[in-house]
């Protein structure tokens with residue numbers, strides 16, 4: 001088996017730049033050499049060797065020795081120098097390189113091949129004694145640290161003392177003799193710390209370094225990194241051995257790192273740093289301040305030291321040419337390491353560069369416009385989740401922050417405002433024009449109006465799928481949830497965080513993208529939605545098949561959704577309209593009435609309000625489908641709380657407070673989520689659904705008349721388990737439709753369908769589709785009822801479930817494809833078998849999750865529905881799923 005692949009000097013062993021075999025670094029060194037770029041010759045020992053080394057119990061196969069020797073011979077042939085030669089020695093670097101770049105792996109060893117004899121040869125052959133001894137001390141220091149794993153502090157200290165003794169401040173002031181003395185010092189340090197002298201045999205040095213690279217694959221920190229990033233343990237790392245080139249040979253030598261485009265902004269301008277007379281590690285180590293690569297960057301920064309473009313114009317021009325070649329070859333922005341040895345440029349590494357979300361978007365669009373990549377590739381390259389960052393205001397990165405604590409990043413975006421502790425105050429102060437942050441232990445449906453009025457929401461309790469988190473994401477409000485170190489005193493209206501006390505009205509800033517909570521106001525920067533964003537979205541729309549709708553129930557949310565490109569409303573939750581302060585009393589009156597007559601009186605008060613709600617939504621969504629879910633939550637949730645609320649309802653209903661309280665006690669439920677809710681409300685109190693259906697049809701006719709464009713209501717019955725339930729509910733809706741159309745002498749098209757959110761409904765989908773004209777998978781409840789875990793309480797153990805690998809991801813965030821997914825597939829299949837082409841969609845949090853959207857594409861659903869701010873993410877994810 002071939003374990004060693006050579007590169008450089010016109011030799012190519014056919015590794016074909018295979019990252020799996022050669023590792024990322026090795027593959028691209030091979031790739032750069034193959035297209036004729038100046039790469040110091042070398043060889044790569046494969047990742048397969050690493051895996052075999054471990055399965056064989058830490059021994060190398062017999063054939064490896066000869067293959068490595070052959071690799072060294074290759075480098076010797078190309079460079080004309082011999083490894084271990086006393087007159088003109090070959091030096092190499094030994095570099096680790098897994099398939100993907102991995103912190104926690106062994107660091108690079110430079111200048112390997114130096115010993116007490118070859119250092120003299122290097123001095124003579126280069127004519128530069130200082131350079132030779134500088135290289136030797138670097139080698140001893142790195143080898144001792146990385147391979148021998150000796151305490152590196154001792155070496156740094158020795159260097160500091162040496163400089164102090166001479167009165168130097170910079171390494172560059174050290175003379176040849178100073179370095180020579182330090183080398184002696186280093187060698188005695190090694191003997192002391194390692195109990196053996198520093199290895200003088202160059203082959204021992206080489207094998208020591210190779211084994212250290214392979215050994216680092218099983219180091220604890222590498223294992224932890226792999227676990228956190230789901231990198232398989234059997235991938236292994238490659239080892240790269242490469243001829244040294246020297247950036248520390250005087251003022252015509254240098255070393256640097258560069259990006260072919262700006263990784264922060266995406267601007268098509270070279271970006272990088274370099275250091276004259278230095279070796280690779282110096283740039284990152286911060287021993288000296290690096291200089292700018294380009295004149296433009298230097299001038300922008302108002303810096304003095306000459307840029308590489310100015311100091312070494314010819315080499316810079318050569319480098320710029322290489323940048324172009326690399327971008328064209330790899331068709332992506334590259335992150336590059338290079339060294340200049342006495343005016344000659346050498347390439348030491350290239351890889352696709354990491355970038356911010358903003359840069360990713362700009363680079364993808366620019367590259368497609370330049371013809372470097374296709375529009376589809378541009379669409380594929382932007383991470384939909386990262387778009388989230390771009391759609392919300394963000395904190396000005398330059399502004400100082402006084403961080404008080406950190407909670408969960410529950411809903412992205414940043415906001416500042418005065419602290420308020422209850423929803424009513426939030427609403428009142430908002431009306432006065434104040435920006436407020438609503439701070440609660442946790443939120444409930446009654447806080448909705450306050451959440452709407454607030455610029456941001458902060459809670460002490462609750463996870464990523466808590467009420468606060470879900471509602472805030474839906475509204476596009478920044479939210480930090482579960483900030484455990486918060487202690488709220490609602491009576492005193494104070495907030496204590498880590499020993500500091502804030503009171504109502506004090507200014508607070510939250511960053512829902514990071515979870516940070518800060519004292520005072522931190523300025524924010526507004527997102528840019530036109531330009532590149534719009535262009536990429538248009539390309540995404542060309543390739544996607546899935547339609548994208550929004551979960552929205554206010555005209556404002558509907559407008560936001562439409563602006564973000566929603567193609568309809570997939571879920572309009574009518575209960576949110578019931579919590580409105582102006583009508584909650586009528587709602588309570590309706591619930592607490594003990595007769596149909598009493599309920600109808602209250603419902604008559606609600607009818608005009610509901611009609612108006614729907615009319616406004618239909619107006620905004622004109623021409624697009626709107627799926628309206630009839631009342632779903634347990635009545636329990638609407639019950640009055642304090643004495644004052646009971647009195648208010650009693651007055652409105654004209655009954656006694658005591659009677660009301662008795663009725664409320666009757667309605668109390670122990671497990672309301674599995675209780676009197678969904679279509680069960682319609683079965684027991686048909687008049688509620690009648691009122692809602694009437695409001696929908698009357699509103700639709702008003703808008704049809706006013707705008708000439710009829711809305712397309714899709715009336716959705718929640719929590720159906722049986723065909724019979726749906727039959728009963730559909731009969732109510734159809735009969736109201738007939739009445740209204742007759743009264744008005746006009747009609748609109750509409751559909752009646754159901755949510756599939758109970759396992760029984762999924763199983764009986766074939767039968768249910770005989771009645772239902774569409775299905776919308778309510779994956780929040782379907783997940784809850786299929787797995788049998790409460791989404792409101794599961795936060796306590798779900799993290800552990802994910803850590804222990806029971807679930808790959810939180811099933812409320814990303815669909816449990818194997819379990820819940822199978823029910824969806826089955827229901828889709830059975831539904832289609834009964835009703836050819838039945839319209840299928842998904843609402844619920846999963847509709848905005850890229851992995852879940854990919855599942856929806858595979859299952860052939862017609863649309864996904866996501867909260868307004870996630871609509872662009874869903875559009876992009878749907879496009880990627882279709883590619």
Ligand code: ADP
Pocket residue numbers: 040092093094095096107108110242243244245246247255279280281337338339348349
């Ligand atoms: P990392 O993965 O940590 O970046 P590298 O293997 O890329 O490690 O090496 C770190 C630095 O060492 C590089 O930036 C480069 O400047 C320098 N280096 C590596 N190999 C050589 C070489 N053959 N000649 C000169 N410098 C080298």
Ligand code: MG
Pocket residue numbers: 106107108
């Ligand atoms: Mg490193």
Ligand code: MG
Pocket residue numbers: 337349
């Ligand atoms: Mg590197």
